[in-house]
Amino acid sequence: MTFAQALFMGLLQGASELFPVSSLGHAVLVPSLLHWSFRQSDPSFLPFLVLLHLGTATALVVLYRHEWVEIVRGFFTAAVRGQMKTESERLAMLLLVGTIPAAVLGVFLESRIKSLFASPYEAAGFLVANGALMLGFEAVRRRRESGATRAEQEARFGAAERISFPAAAIVGACQALAFLPGISRSGITIGGGLVAGLRHEEAARFSFLLATPVILGAGLIEVPQLFARGVPVGEYALAAVLAAIAAYASARFLLRYFRSGRLDPYGWYCIVAGLAGLALLHFNL
Amino acid sequence: MKSSGFAVALGVLGVIFVIVALLYAVGVLQIATSSTSGPHYKHAVLFAVLAVASFVGANFARPKAAV
Secondary structure: OOHHHHHHHHHHHHHHHHOOOOHHHHHHHHHHHOOOOOOOOOHHHHHHHHHHHHHHHHHHHHHOHHHHHHHHHHHHHHHHHOOOOOHHHHHHHHHHHHHHHHHHHHHHHHHHHHHHOOOHHHHHHHHHHHHHHHHHHHHHHHHOOOOOOHHHHHHOOEOHHHOOHHHHHHHHHHHHHHHOOOOOHHHHHHHHHHHOOEOHHHHHHHHHHHHHHHHHHHHHHOHHHHHOOOOOHHHHHHHHHHHHHHHHHHHHHHHHHOOOOOOHHHHHHHHHHHHHHHHHHHOOO | OOOHHHHHHHHHHHHHHHHHHHHHHHOOOOOOOOOOOOOOHHHHHHHHHHHHHHHHHHHHHOOOOOO
8 A cells, every 4th residue: 555545545534434424335445446456354454444543533532522531530430329410420321331232243243244245346235225224214213303494303302311221232233233344333323323312413422422432442452453564654643643634524524514414415425326336346447 | 220139140240251351361262253372352351341331230230228
């Protein structure tokens, strides 16, 4: 991988990680469409991915730095007391409950699933499925909405702290679907949050908070890979900085967008991009 | 769910998770791993987190004395 390709991949990963369009799907599909020769399944690619994920996780930690201080404090307070009394204590426990299924499935299934479905064809196919899922989540949501304006439609739905514990566990477990290249982690969790009764903006906030420990943990555990011989850590670190900047800008944009926006445009984008990818791969363009 | 029995069961589960985490960390346990030798820190961290969650759950399930 050249330096320019590394920077491009950093930008792509950072931008697409938080948008509900699947970073893994794009990372598998785009290099193939550009006829780049490296593969995500290649072991030498792992240190690069580790740094990109650390960049994305850092962006999320910076974005929610004040909230994370409250969440960590709330976790220890509630854990020692054996009771939840504040909203941040409840949110801390919801994130724990949502993270555990994703972590269990990630440790035991991630590498097997990724190696089974690593081809660009499958990534394009799953991207179409991801688009259909986004449209499906919004269809389910619309049936429960009332009111003329978007503000009225969102008013009867709740904040992230109000999601139930079983719903948090289910939404967390659904993150495992994102091991399939083309299925978006943020898309699944935002959609799950919508179905569980959260406002769009709150579903995005819950999704980003839920993603942080998983992305950060997975990255930190693999840090020793960075010290393998021949890894250009400096070049990869620059790509990670780009990923972090892109992820931060994406998160800020999405939180603003979801005040009144929906998942539909991303659903249609995934369907069109997936079908276009399938066509380009089929005709070898 | 508040009950002493449930709290004790979660506490025991937590202890089991700690032991499993240690066995993965020292490389004794090789179940469901990608390689068949050496320590598996990813699995060890996971079971350590599960242990913490179990102990937290046990504390939540423990009946509290009325103040």
